[in-house]
Every structure is written in C-alpha cells, then in structure tokens.
Amino acid sequence: MTPSPTPSPTTPRADALLRLEGISKTFGGVKALNNVSLELQAGRVYHLLGENGSGKSTLIKIIAGAQPPDAGQIIVRGQSYNQLGALEAIRAGIETVYQDLSLFPNLSVAENVALTTQLDLNGGQLARMLDWGKVKRIAIKALERVGLPTHAGFLAAPVETLPIAVRQLVAIARGIAARASLVIMDEPTAALTQREVENLLLIISSLREEGVSVLFVSHKLEEVFRIGGSVIVLRDGVKVLDGALSDYDETKISFVMTGKQLDQTTYRTGQPQSEVLLEVSNLARGTAFADVSFALHRGEVLGITGLLDSGRNELALALSGVHPATSGEVRLEGSAVQIRNPRDAISLGLGYVPEDRLTEGLFLTKPIRENTVVTVIDTLLKGIQLNFAAMTAKAVGFVKDLQIATPSVDLPVSSLSGGNQQRVMVARWLATKPKVLMLHGPTAGVDVGSKDALYKLVQRLAEGGMGVIIVSDDLPELLMNTDRILVMKKGRIAKEFTTADLEKDLLTQTLLSEDSSAQQ
Template identity: 70%
Template sequence: MQGITKTFGGVRALRGVSFDIHAGQTYHLLGENGSGKSTLIKIISGAQPPDSGVIEVRGVAHQALDALSALEAGIETVYQDLSLFPNLSVAENVALTAQLVSARGQLARPLSWSKLREVAATALERVGLPITPAFLDAPVETLPIAVRQLIAIARGIVSRASLVIMDEPTAALTQREVENLLAIIASLQQEGVSVLFVSHKLDEVFRIGGQVIVLRDGSKVADGPLSEFTPSSVAYQMTGKTLEETHYRTAAPSQEPLLEVSGLTRAGAFENVTFTLHRGEVLGITGLLDSGRNELAHALSGVRPADSGQIRLAGTAAELHTPRDGIRLGIGYVPEDRLAEGLFLDKPIRENIMVSILKRLTRGPRLDYARATADTTQLSKDLQVATPSVMLPVGALSGGNQQKVMVARWLAIGPKVLILHGPTAGVDVGSKDALYRIMQNLAAQGLGVLLISDDLPELLMNSDRIGVMHRGQLTRIAPVAELSEASLTAELLEVVPVGPAPQVGGAV
C-alpha cells in the first residue's frame, strides 16, 4: 500500500497511508473507531477504490482492486458485520464464493452441491463447528451471533488465500472459541498465509505477536514489531493520550434487592436460574457459547420469555412476555449485536433514541418532534455522543458512539435495571473507557446493571460480583475480590468450581 488516500464528503478518512505485508506474517491494524481502519480494509479487499495511491500485489501495481480481482489475488476478508447471507444455508455461505470466483463471478455452470458441502465441511471443522447435515443446511439467520462469527471466519479460510483480513473476529466469541481461532492463525502462518488482524483487545494482539500498524485520524502514526511496543504504548499511539488501566468499580452497592430471579427456566436454554441484583450494583454474568447466558438476557428483557420461574422487580412480581413489558417495567436491554438487533442504521440518531418513548412523545395523532429533538439532543450530550446533530444517520457514527446511542435509548425510559449484553464488542479503548464510566455513574445513581460479557478483564474491572453459567445452569456467584482472570478462565474452559454454589430456590 503506497500513499493511500480516501475522502468522504469532505472528510479525509485516509491520509497517505503506506505499509508492506510480507508472506506468512501476521500484522495487527490498530486504531480507534473512526481512525480509518475499516476504510483501509475495504480498499484492500476491493469494496472501495482509493482516491489516490497504489496497491501493489506480487509486484503488479493497481490503482484500485475490485472485489473479484481481490479474491482472485488470494485476498479474503472477514468483515466486522460478517456480511453473511441470512437466508442461505451454512454450507452456501461458507463455500459459494469459491465456486463463483472460479467462474469469474458468473453462474455459467451448474453449482456442484456435493463439492460445496465437502468444502464447507472442511472449513467448518477447522473452526470447531459441527459438520452434520442438519447444521450444513441450517439458515444462517437462525443461529446465534457467535456461531455466525465462526461461519464468517470459516468462509475466510475456505480457499487457498494468500492474505486473510480479520476485522474484529473475536468480538462475539467466548474464550474457548478465541483459543481455537488463535490456533488457526498460527497454522495459517505456517502455511505461508499472511494475516491482517484488526482488534481492540490488546491482550489478544500481544498473544498472537507479529507486526503492528497503528492509525490515528486517517494517518499511520506507528508501525514495527510488536516486541518493540507495550499495551500502554500502543494505546497511547491509538488515542494520543495515556489511558491507565483501572478498577472502575469503586462504590459499594446497596443491600436493597432490586431484581430478584427465582427458578427461572426455559426448556433447552437454561434451568432454575436464581439470583438477586441489588440497587446500585453491577452484576457480571459470563459463560461459554452454549451456557445459556444469551438466552437469559432475552428472558429478562422480554425478548424471548422464560417458561417458568419468578421475576420480581422492586418487590413486585414482573411478567415479562414481550419487550414492551420490559419497557413498561423499566428494564432496558442493550443487545449483543447492535447492528442486527439494535440500531436502525439509516435513520437519524433522534429516531434511534426516541423509539423507546414514542407514547410519551405523542400529542394526539402526532409526534412532538420538537420535544423529541430536545430530549434526544440532551441525552446525546449527557453521554458525549460525538455528533454535530441528532439528525445525523446513526450508521455514520463510530462503533463506540453507536453503542452510546443504544444506551441513550434505554436511559430515555428512566430504567430501574439496565442489561448490557457485550457492551464494548468492536469498540476502541478510548470508547471503552467512556462506556465504563457511564456504567459506573448509572450504578451510582441507583440503577441495577446486569453486565453480560465474555471479556473477563471488563467484568473484573466493572462488577461487584460475577456469576458463571455452564450448560444452562448458574453454577455460582462470587465477589470480584475472590476472583481473577486466571481462575475465571480455568472455570470457563474446564468448569472447575471455585467458591460455593448457589442454594437452589434461594437468593444468591
């Protein structure tokens, strides 16, 4: 990449970026949201042309690549938004591209369905997914976000690529899947394949090793071997300021019960889940992909209700059958996948926030847009959403600011409980810091915060207690002071009990 520039509507996204990628090496492309990483990836993969600069592949210079020529050159990309076809099967999503490339993008010959399934099975097995006929034929839209993430990775490594670009590949993965992915990256290197790895999780970056390229405000500000950097120095290069790792949770919660869950069960998802969330408490919940943590979040927010059990909110029995029930009771839910489950990307920030309070803003048959603009503008300011106007489409914001908009939507209802499901997935270190401080301020105001995450440092820095789920069971809850990242990792991977198990039928 030589002198790559790109401008969108007068905003300079890339400013003369240059770097080399050598065979069989891993490179980490780092930077805050809005630094130009995604634009650069799209230029390399042929999704967008640069305004100027040269892309040289195996000694051949190009002014730009298109998607097909990039694939033919051996450049495979796993995008942050996955870019899967939700109505197609797993096998079609994984292996269809390879046959299209071999036919120059045309369906000029009948597809070989047996070959497609064979190729898909090989790639799926490599990333640790099932290869049963039922799974191969399953529509992607019916699968959890973490499974879809692995399917996208399988598609990226299905062919004999020379360069695999992975944009936030571990954002939705739990520890077990991350370990498998790191092994895949190591095997790709041994095969001579280059990897361009984009992540905001610096611990993973330093575990993988290799080279680093840091962008800030569209310019390359640092590059070189990771061995010459520390996590702190990389964070400084990304943000231009020093960010000290801290334990964000400092205030002690009230002992007053706020959300009491007893014997909550949904067939095939979780069973007999019992716990108490106190007023002003941040309670962390973690678990592997099949642990039931995702389904528990859906049940507590009314997205997919439980079959049995009891939920009490501020001492009163709470019936949660729909998200409308959650809103009425004061339960806000920031979902795991903000792009597919949370935001209306082409709509303004105002509409994305006000959608939770439409009834309050209705004056007869009309919406009070003046009040909606005033209220959502104030919420945006309170959460420091970086935007000149709430009329800007939310899709134009960085990942961190999009997440702040999601939080603002639920603060608008005046919640008693806020469920944050993977709140910093795909968010840079600076925005993480801002979101953590928002979370702590909300708890200090008396909200109960349920933090569901597989980011163990995030849980340890922000929670009062952490609960671990395994195969639908909440195996225990323990104070953060009794836990460490090592003990939680061991328990997640091996299910080693550390501390007392909750008593069945009683509050934990």
C-alpha cells in the same frame, strides 16, 4: 494535535506479499486515508489498529478490492495496480472475513464456505453445475478447523437460521477455505466466546506456519497482545505506527491510537447497597435455561457470562421481555412481577441494551432524536400530539450527558460511529429511568475511547442506586466493572465469583472447562 507519521521501511523487499504505496481515499470531503504506505510479508501476523474513523475499514476494503483508492499503488505478486478488483484480490490469494460477515443468509453453510473458491475457479461466475462433492469437501475441511460441526444437517442449514457466533465462525471458515496467501479478519471475535477465541488463535498460528499472513483488526487489545506479531496503527487516516508488537504495551498502544492516556486497570468504584433490588427465583424457559436464581442489589454491578450454549443470552432476553420465561418468579423491589413483553419491562423499570445494535436496536435511517426517545414517547406529548420541542430537548440532553459526537439530533443515526451509536442505545434506555439496566455485550465493535466513557457511565449509574447487569463474553470488561460474576453452563448457573477476589485465569478456566460443575 498533529499525528507524526513513522518513516516507512527503507528497503522495500522485492518478495513482499503485498505493498501499498501512498494510498489515499476521500469520502465526500473527508480524507479517510492519507498517503498510507505499508508492506506485508508472508507468514506474519499484522494487527491493524485504530479508533473508529481512523480509516481501518476503508483500508481493508481497498486491499480486498471492494473499493478503489483515489490515489496510490497496490503491488501484489509483483504486479502494480491502481485499484484491485475483488476477483483479482481473490486470485492474488487475499481472503477477507468482513465485519458484517458478508454471508448469503438464504444459502447453506457449505455453499457459503466454498463460495470464493467456486468463484475463483470459474472466472468470477458461479458455474452452472457446481461440483457438490468438491463443495462439501472444501467446506468440511474448513469447518473442522474452526471447530464447527461437519454433519450433513449442519452443512445444509441456511445460514440465516444460525446464531451470530456460529455465523461468524462460518465466515472465518470461508476465509480459510481457499488457498489464501493473506487472510484479513475484521473484528472476527466480536461474537465469539473464550473457547472459540482460543481456537481461532490456534488457527492463526497454524496459518502462520503454513506461510499464510494474517491481517487482524480488533478492538480488544488484550487479544492483540496475546496473538503477538507486528502492529500498524492508523489515526485520522494516517499511519502513525508500524513495528513489532513486542516493543509496546497496551497503554502505549492506546495512547498512540487515541492520542490520550486511558485508565485501564479497573473502573469499579462504589459499593453495592444491602437492599435487594431484583430477585430471580427458579427462572426457566424450555431447554434454554432452568433453575436460574440470583439477586441483584441496589448499586451493584453484576456480570453474567458463559459459552455459546450457556443460556446467558436467553436469560437476558427473558428478563427484558423479548422472549419471556415460561416458569419461575421475578421480584422487583420486593413485589412479584410479570415480564411478558418489552413494554412490561419498560414500565417496570427494566432497561435492556441489546446485543446487536444494528439489527435489534437502531432505526438506522431515522434521526438520532427518534432513536433516543422511542421508549418514552408517551411522556413527550402535547395533548394527543407529539411534542417535538420536548423530544428534541430530551435527545439533546442525552447527547450532552453522554458526549455523543454529532452536530445535530436531526441526522440519521447511521451517520454515527459504532461507539456513538452505542451511546444512543444507552441513552434510549436511560430515558426510561430504569431501576435495573441490563447491558448485553455493550462494547462490541466499540472503540477504546467510547469503551472508557461507557464504563465510567456504568459506574456513575451504579453509584446513583441503579442495579446494573452486564452480560458479556469480554472477561477483562467484567473483571474491571463488576462486583460479582455469574458463570453459566448449559442453561444453569455453574459458579458465582466475587470479582475483587477473582484472578482472570481462574475465570477463564472455569469458563472453558468441560466438566459440568454446574450447581444442581
């Protein structure tokens, strides 16, 4: 299916903030960008959409000066460049919040936030003597805007000690700390909860009012439409759409992005059975969470959500054995069980697809096969030796079942796109034939096509009698896939909803409300 390029605006505006003309980039034979031209005006919000492999990240890196294009021109501030250096991009007022955050883990929050302003000030070098007062002031201003604390302890905290959601906000703070004319945000809400997202939307509005443009890259179409503005869609390295968001709806955009129709309303099929599969009673771990009790039925899909400090992440880690609970009881199929480590969880039949596949799940440089069979290696032996044929067969089987796009299971898992990597993670846990499967943020950084496939898979598993728990902050995801949703607040389960009767607004409200309507 050949993509049809949209005609670019006929009269290029002389006062455009940034103009790209005929940008192309090839990586080892693959054309990542093919003759892409676009124009960004001041004070507007642009959404850059596209599936994994569409060329979005490459385009961002070229604009930010992190990579040179193979062909084309970048025109910024009236000057035409063959390639933009990172420093020149910063000088031109282009700030970037990268998907992987690009923070310095060992440096403090204040240092990270004020970093690019210091670089710009001193011609690309960090000055020998930093003006700490200035650094603090810049940092405090930016942190306030994103809703992070500004006391001395937080400013001095090394970034690596902070949870991922906080780090993401720090990265955004850095992006707005300098006097930018264009702020690029690549998947900025992946780790943020509703409240934080709301805050971010306010920031974007205020930036727009100040004449700053925002280039927003996100998979969450729902957010994209919420923010509004202009939209640019890339598909297979070619620009296929460039216009106002108000002219389109989610279905049309998905279609343009993938070239195919996607089912967007609800995925929930089947009904939970009456038999209780997993029963959690008064589970607690220190100050993280306490008094957590719920039941999961066979064939049920249960959603758990909450804000950053709700304890939902810690609960998931406790049930998976990574950070075991300190008190309480868990019963699986009627018998009491102890989950002291992931090994226990696996042998009991509890699978856990972790939140951050890059650091908690994948062995990036190792083959897809190894990544898939690691949990069940004990069953793939020939005597005391590894049975390579069986290992390969198992991996290939999952590649087929989950439609993982790869020519061979020998390739390193880093060669796969985000969506396919996530499928490998799911495969790894499906291999253990779990009775209960927990998925933590399963579609973070995953393209629309893979999301669809994963949702369908979850439903299939539930129909087969598996109990599924989805821990997520993606409310539409929970509404589309679950039977019940538990909302946690400050370490306790605050409310339980039956999804079929639930309206999205009520869920959002419950999540965001400050009152502790926590059930005692």
